[in-house]
Amino acid sequence: MSDYEKLDAWIDAHFDEEVRFLQELVRVPTDTPPGNNTPHADRTVDLLKAFGMQAEKYPVPQDEVQAQGLQSITNVVVRRHYAPGRTIALNAHGDVVPPGEGWTKDPYGGVVEDGMLYGRAAAVSKSDFASFTFAVRALESLQAKLKGNVELHFTYDEEFGGELGPGWLLKKKLTKPDLVIAAGFSYEVVTAHNGCLQLEVTVHGKMAHAAIPSTGVDALQGAVRILNVLYGQNAMYQQVTSRVAGITHPYLNVGRIEGGTNTNVVPGKVVFKLDRRMIPEENPVEVEAAIRKVIEDAAAGCPGITVEIRRILLARPLQPLPGNQPLVAAIQKHGRELFGQDIPAMGTPLYTDARLYGEAGVPAVIYGAGPRTVLESNAKRADERLHLEDLRRATKVVARTLRDLLS
16 A cells, blocks of 8 residues: 555544544634633643644733734644654634524534534634544654654634734744645635734714704714715725635725614614625735725715724735645645545635745645635534545545645
8 A cells, every 4th residue: 555545544543533523623612702711722732742742732811812802822742752843733722702692503513414513613714623633643643753843832822813823922032834734624725815904993072962963962873974984995895806815805894883862862883793704915004004995085074973993903915935836736646646636726705824924934725624715614604514525535635635745
């Protein structure tokens, strides 16, 4: 048997164990917010220990966590040293949005039905806790002479931008990999993605009794004017086209609005939060300056209205680094053989933790267990699910890729 065949056979023989491992991870909630994620990190470490894999726990200081509006973060690193050579890191995040409504399965049950595993984070991205862990175990089962090292980075801050996840590990110099595979889906290898700017805009007016509205300044009317101008930007953004396959154009979304005190009171304050997606070709500094100017100019046209603008998040786009080619080539080669179709290298409109490795100069790609699209996985929606055959084959692709790169 070739090494590839041995890897495939080991994964097949241990696949039921891999599924049980993923079920255990899904059954520990990691709703973010509120973001109490240390219990999941502790459970992950215990499960890894049963495989003979010693994991290092890195709790993020409580003041830094609370400043993000979260409760606890403990990042987990597993280091597998084989010989001098390059280090390949495999990163997946355990934090996830709350389940929400509409589930027909227990969101934390890890139920398997009709070849699919259901649960919040089953696809994004606890699935890659499993695929990456079992790919490394399969690799080590060969007992082959390897050149280099593998690290598992299991982090807990992707939903809030990753700065306290991979960003924190890199900033503290707790890791310095040469290449990174970050959690993704099975039918494409992602080499670029959008960036994201999130702003909180507070519109100030002056409260007044609704019976004498002229004595106040309606903050809601001011907010409506600003929002109309902002939404008008989307028509302009559609004229800007990315050259990256899989990515279209910039766009803007307002996802939350709150304000006012009562029905019979002219609202004195309205707060809204916006999300501006940036294509890889855009400069984040210029994007933020432009959107701030749009808001301030619109507010200036409303007498008595003032605005405060606070940045919530600035996630820069992921741009391909030249050194990512060995990763891309290996994943495409083995993906084509195992999935029976080409695995294109392309971009995605999402933003991910992978960008933080790229910003640190580490070539990174996104690949893992999952369907062709986020929509198919029901990620961030009810009944999130993972096709177990995608998990099986993606684990094989990653194991083979590691074998190639560490030979």
